[in-house]
Amino acid sequence: SPRPTNRGNRGMRLEDDINDSISYYRNRKTAVIHKKPTPVQIVNVDYPARSRAKITEAYFRQASTTDYNGIYRGYHLDFEAKETRQKQSFPFKNFHDHQLNHLAAISDQGGCAFLILQFVESEEIFVIKADVFLQLKEESTRKSLQKSVIAAHSVSIKRTYTPPIDFLPAVDQLFF
Amino acid sequence: SPRPTNRGNRGMRLEDDINDSISYYRNRKTAVIHKKPTPVQIVNVDYPARSRAKITEAYFRQASTTDYNGIYRGYHLDFEAKETRQKQSFPFKNFHDHQLNHLAAISDQGGCAFLILQFVESEEIFVIKADVFLQLKEESTRKSLQKSVIAAHSVSIKRTYTPPIDFLPAVDQLFF
Ligand SMILES: [Mg+2]
Ligand SMILES: [Mg+2]
Numbered sequence: 001s002p003r004p005t006n007r008g009n010r011g012m013r014l015e016d017d018i019n020d021s022i023s024y025y026r027n028r029k030t031a032v033i034h035k036k037p038t039p040v041q042i043v044n045v046d047y048p049a050r051s052r053a054k055i056t057e058a059y060f061r062q063a064s065t066t067d068y069n070g071i072y073r074g075y076h077l078d079f080e081a082k083e084t085r086q087k088q089s090f091p092f093k094n095f096h097d098h099q100l101n102h103l104a105a106i107s108d109q110g111g112c113a114f115l116i117l118q119f120v121e122s123e124e125i126f127v128i129k130a131d132v133f134l135q136l137k138e139e140s141t142r143k144s145l146q147k148s149v150i151a152a153h154s155v156s157i158k159r160t161y162t163p164p165i166d167f168l169p170a171v172d173q174l175f176f
Numbered sequence: 177s178p179r180p181t182n183r184g185n186r187g188m189r190l191e192d193d194i195n196d197s198i199s200y201y202r203n204r205k206t207a208v209i210h211k212k213p214t215p216v217q218i219v220n221v222d223y224p225a226r227s228r229a230k231i232t233e234a235y236f237r238q239a240s241t242t243d244y245n246g247i248y249r250g251y252h253l254d255f256e257a258k259e260t261r262q263k264q265s266f267p268f269k270n271f272h273d274h275q276l277n278h279l280a281a282i283s284d285q286g287g288c289a290f291l292i293l294q295f296v297e298s299e300e301i302f303v304i305k306a307d308v309f310l311q312l313k314e315e316s317t318r319k320s321l322q323k324s325v326i327a328a329h330s331v332s333i334k335r336t337y338t339p340p341i342d343f344l345p346a347v348d349q350l351f352f
Contacts, residue, residue, distance in 0.1 A: 032281045034241050037215040040231065055216065055234040065210050069245065074286030076252040105208045110250030 014083045014118045014125075014165075015067075021163035022068070031168060033070030033077060039063050065102045072168060075175070076111035078103060079130075083118040089144035090117055092137060100137075103130035112175045116167055117154075119147060127170035128154035190259045190294045190301075190341075191243075197339035198244070207344060209246030209253060215239050241278045248344060251351070252287035254279060255306075259294040265320035266293055268313060276313075279306035288351045292343055293330075295323060303346035304330035 015035075022033040044057035066080040080103065082094050106113040113130035124147070132153050136145055155170035191211075198209040220233035242256040256279065258270050282289040289306035300323070308329050312321055331346035 026281070029281070029284065032278075032285050032287075037213045037237075037239075038218070039213040040216045040218075040234070042214070042216075053236060055236070056232060058216070058231040058234055060229060060231070061213075063213075071252040071254075071282060071285040071287045074252070076247040076250070076287075078247075102208075105202070105205070106247055108205065109208050109247040111208075111247045 013120075014081050014116070017159070017164035018068070018081050018116065018167075021165045021167065022070070024163035025072075025168065031070060031072035031077070033068055033072070035067055036063070036065065036069070062098065064098055066099050069106075072112075072171065073176075076106070076109075077114075077171065078106040078111055079114045079116060081116040081118075083120050085120050086144065087119065087121050087147075089142070089146045090119070090150060091144040092140075093143070095137075100130075100134060104134060107131050112171060114171065114174065116165070117150060123159065124151075125157050125159070125165065126150050126154040127157060127167055127174065129174050189296075190257050190292070193335070193340035194244070194257050194292065194343075197341045197343065198246070200339035201248075201344065207246060207248035207253070209244055209248070211243055212239070212241065212245070238274065239272075240274055242275050245282075248288075248347065249352075252282070252285075253290075253347065254282040254287055255290045255292060257292040257294070259296050261296050262320065263295065263297050263323075265318070265322045266295070266326060267320040268316075269319070271313075276306075276310060280310060283307050288347060290347065290350065292341070293326060299335065300327075301333050301335070301341065302326050302330040303333060303343055303350065305350050 019035055025031040025033060039061040040058045041061045042055055042058045046054045046056050048054065066078055069078040080099050084090050084094060103113040107130050115128050115130060115133055117126045117128060128150060136149060136153065155173050157165065157167060157170050160166050195211055201207040201209060215237040216234045217237045218231055218234045222230045222232050224230065242254055245254040256275050260266050260270060279289040283306050291304050291306060291309055293302045293304060304326060312325060312329060331349050333341065333343055333346050336342050
């Protein structure tokens with residue numbers, strides 16, 4: 001791995017690095033991809049005089065899509081990023097039904113739907129088509145997908161610096 | 177107009193009707209379009225025992241995109257919906273820079289970027305390509321775009337029942 005990993009909160013690292021990467025792609029005009037805001041149900045807002053509106057009561061809502069979508073080379077992209085601390089397999093429980101159903105719907109419409117999966121301990125990152133993942137999940141009798149199976153059905157990517165997770169070449173390889 | 181208009185809050189009607197329309201399109205598998213959640217900066221969350229997390233301090237953040245995007249016939253769609261109570265022209269101040277810049281970026285990537293504009297008083301609705309709108313704005317010496325100019329450069333749509341605002345045929349006409 002080309003980069004030190006002694007961060008405090010490693011749990012957020014994949015998402016942070018993907019956010020940096022899509023920002024890099026937007027600046028370079030390579031692709032226009034955004035992370036969706038966290039859905040929040042707003043119940044009460046105060047409007048103090050001479051000060052900005054303050055939300056004083058709100059609740060997290062269940063998302064109905066994945067976290068990321070956008071456009072690249074004219075194609076619609078949609079993906080979810082997930083990481084696990086498991087060493088040999090990726091637990092299916094990390095994936096919500098609404099995320100997998102949404103990816104299937106995007107794929108049915110002709111979009112590029114995929115997952116970016118990271119094994120935190122080994123720093124291995126895989127990009128896998130949503131269709132392929134769903135098929136493997138369907139066929140599996142386990143509660144998780146073996147890393148060796150993921151590796152055989154995906155494109156492996158290495159961390160770099162700019163962007164930290166350069167996943168578009170993997171998209172090229174998988175879809176074009 | 178085929179539908180009664182005596183609602184309390186007409187200001188929200190266009191957005192509500194578009195939300196119903198994209199939900200109809202999703203159910204029919206015609207297109208997968210979602211409204212993005214309102215971006216909120218969360219400052220404080222309480223986690224009461226035996227009860228769901230409650231956000232007790234948060235602020236509205238400026239969005240960096242439009243409200244709607246998705247996929248239709250394999251194409252990336254991105255749009256913003258706006259309404260005005262002005263009778264003869266649509267004020268440019270209703271459009272934020274971040275929205276117009278985002279639409280231009282989507283269009284540059286080969287996506288279908290457009291606006292749905294409603295004149296509330298006459299219930300007229302127009303679908304206009306973002307490129308065309310931006311060009312007309314650029315060329316204009318006024319603070320608003322005349323309705324007659326919009327009508328000459330867009331596709332006019334009528335309200336119906338299911339879906340209330342059937343805008344995809346206008347997208348076909350404008351982009352395909
Ligand atoms: Mg996620
Ligand atoms: Mg809006």
